[in-house]
Amino acid sequence: MTEAVSFFISELIRAANEISKMTPAEAARLLQRAAASIREYRQQITSSYSPTNDAGQVDIVFELTVMAASIQLFPPEKVSEMFLEAAEEIKACKVLIGERRKTS
Numbered sequence: 001m002t003e004a005v006s007f008f009i010s011e012l013i014r015a016a017n018e019i020s021k022m023t024p025a026e027a028a029r030l031l032q033r034a035a036a037s038i039r040e041y042r043q044q045i046t047s048s049y050s051p052t053n054d055a056g057q058v059d060i061v062f063e064l065t066v067m068a069a070s071i072q073l074f075p076p077e078k079v080s081e082m083f084l085e086a087a088e089e090i091k092a093c094k095v096l097i098g099e100r101r102k103t104s
Contacts, residue, residue, distance in 0.1 A: 016083035031068035034086035041093035
């Protein structure tokens, strides 16, 4: 899993840096993947996590999902910024998952 997570983080960073080369559909799919990944990692961190525990509109999963659904409304710079935020959130989840495994 670690290698796959690292690859996905790299993919998000590369997409952020090369946003002009992406179609809106490609960007939307990557945002959806990031949202699904973060949701999955959160479930691994705590068994009590559920989508209803998200912080609503201030939660990155919510923001990623909304942006993916209406990608044409966002400037490329904002999409790029969201890719980087998703990469940071995934990195944080990766660390927490690693810590949880150490204590298990």
